[in-house]
Amino acid sequence: MAEITPGNPASSPLPKDHPPVQFGKVGVLLVNLGTPDGTDYKSMRRYLAEFLSDRRVIEVPRAIWYPLLHGIILNRRPQKVGKAYEEIWNHEAGESWLRTYTRNQSDKMAGLLSDLPNVVVDWAMRYGTPTIGSRIEALLKQGCEKIVLFPLYPQYAAATTATVNDHAFRKLMEMRWQPALRTVPPYHDDPVYIDALARLIETHLASLDWEPEMVIASFHGIPLSYFQKGDPYHCQCQKTARLLRERLGWSKDKLMLCFQSRFGREEWLQPYTDKTVEALARQGMKRLAIFNPGFVSDCLETLEEIAGEAGEIFTHNGGEKFTHIPCLNDTEDGMRVLETVVRRELQGWV
Ligand SMILES: C=CC1=C(C)c2cc3[nH]c(cc4nc(cc5[nH]c(cc1n2)c(C)c5CCC(=O)O)C(CCC(=O)O)=C4C)c(C)c3C=C
Numbered sequence: 001m002a003e004i005t006p007g008n009p010a011s012s013p014l015p016k017d018h019p020p021v022q023f024g025k026v027g028v029l030l031v032n033l034g035t036p037d038g039t040d041y042k043s044m045r046r047y048l049a050e051f052l053s054d055r056r057v058i059e060v061p062r063a064i065w066y067p068l069l070h071g072i073i074l075n076r077r078p079q080k081v082g083k084a085y086e087e088i089w090n091h092e093a094g095e096s097w098l099r100t101y102t103r104n105q106s107d108k109m110a111g112l113l114s115d116l117p118n119v120v121v122d123w124a125m126r127y128g129t130p131t132i133g134s135r136i137e138a139l140l141k142q143g144c145e146k147i148v149l150f151p152l153y154p155q156y157a158a159a160t161t162a163t164v165n166d167h168a169f170r171k172l173m174e175m176r177w178q179p180a181l182r183t184v185p186p187y188h189d190d191p192v193y194i195d196a197l198a199r200l201i202e203t204h205l206a207s208l209d210w211e212p213e214m215v216i217a218s219f220h221g222i223p224l225s226y227f228q229k230g231d232p233y234h235c236q237c238q239k240t241a242r243l244l245r246e247r248l249g250w251s252k253d254k255l256m257l258c259f260q261s262r263f264g265r266e267e268w269l270q271p272y273t274d275k276t277v278e279a280l281a282r283q284g285m286k287r288l289a290i291f292n293p294g295f296v297s298d299c300l301e302t303l304e305e306i307a308g309e310a311g312e313i314f315t316h317n318g319g320e321k322f323t324h325i326p327c328l329n330d331t332e333d334g335m336r337v338l339e340t341v342v343r344r345e346l347q348g349w350v
Pocket residue numbers: 033034035036048051052057058077081096098153157159160220221222223233261263294295298299300301
């Protein structure tokens with residue numbers, strides 16, 4: 001990195017009182033969804049208010065949504081969800097696992113890219129902290145004229161990928177001197193990702209002393225209406241599951257795709273994970289495994305809703321053995337996936 005400061009030699013083309021300029025670096029900004037700063041009512045309310053005010057997440061007209069959000073949801077939900085977060089909190093670090101894993105992914109990515117001295121790696125959250133805007137500013141201060149913006153979701157959804165991109169570009173709207181920004185496309189069908197998922201499943205299953213009759217690939221859902229309006233998310237989830245079946249040599253009966261985490265009264269993408277788990281147990285299935293290919297890190301939705309709740313639904317309805325396969329997180333295979341994507345997007349810039 002070069003620095004031009006006031007007091008440059010008389011031969012410098014810049015006037016002596018020219019403001020300091022840092023330049024010559026490329027930033028990589030890993031962005032995940034977000035997480036509350038604590039499990040208390042205030043932190044939860046602040047987080048949910050930001051999340052659920054995002055028009056990319058809730059597409060209901062504001063005149064209908066805001067009275068509901070501020071009148072009912074933000075009064076009741078923070079306490080309920082705070083309790084759920086409390087159960088899966090990384091108490092040692094005093095933060096959620098999503099934040100721990102995202103920071104680890106950033107630190108490990110910096111190590112993996114150490115052969116590229118001009119690259120600076122950082123991380124941010126779409127909701128909560130550290131904000132995307134603050135980390136873009138920090139990258140600029142370090143001399144990044146170009147930034148690779150990586151919404152960490154393997155499958156594109158307007159509610160996740162697009163809102164990260166929107167938010168970053170809103171930050172750029174404030175700037176006189178903008179960096180060049182490259183947004184990372186979804187990687188739902190990347191062979192490195194599919195292979196990492198397959199190995200994750202194989203290794204986990206090999207560690208058990210029983211074999212599941214079925215493995216469910218459970219993706220976060222979206223309202224059916226978003227899909228009908230043209231969101232490619234559903235198709236990308238289907239493709240991930242199909243490629244994974246092909247890689248594992250499994251049938252549809254062995255690897256089933258479901259959608260979890262419904263919110264509100266609208267119909268969401270089906271089949272629903274909770275209803276499917278209940279039905280399978282009632283039909284006599286005894287051994288079940290679930291994993292979450294769409295989540296780059298374990299979080300509330302995987303640890304509490306799947307490892308916790310879905311497991312309980314299965315055993316309460318007659319199932320005997322249940323296992324949740326953890327996400328790729330900051331494992332070696334997981335980092336290989338992220339590194340492959342980042343190196344591809346850095347091409348021509350380093
Ligand atoms: C209409 C609401 C929501 C849509 C659409 C939605 C899509 C969506 N979300 C994720 C990933 C995550 N969501 C998480 C939590 C979460 N999601 C919603 C609502 C919608 N998500 C809420 C209200 C919450 C908070 C918890 C709750 O109140 O139930 C998380 C976990 C965050 C954590 O800190 O652990 C993730 C991750 C995807 C991938 C997605 C669309 C594809």
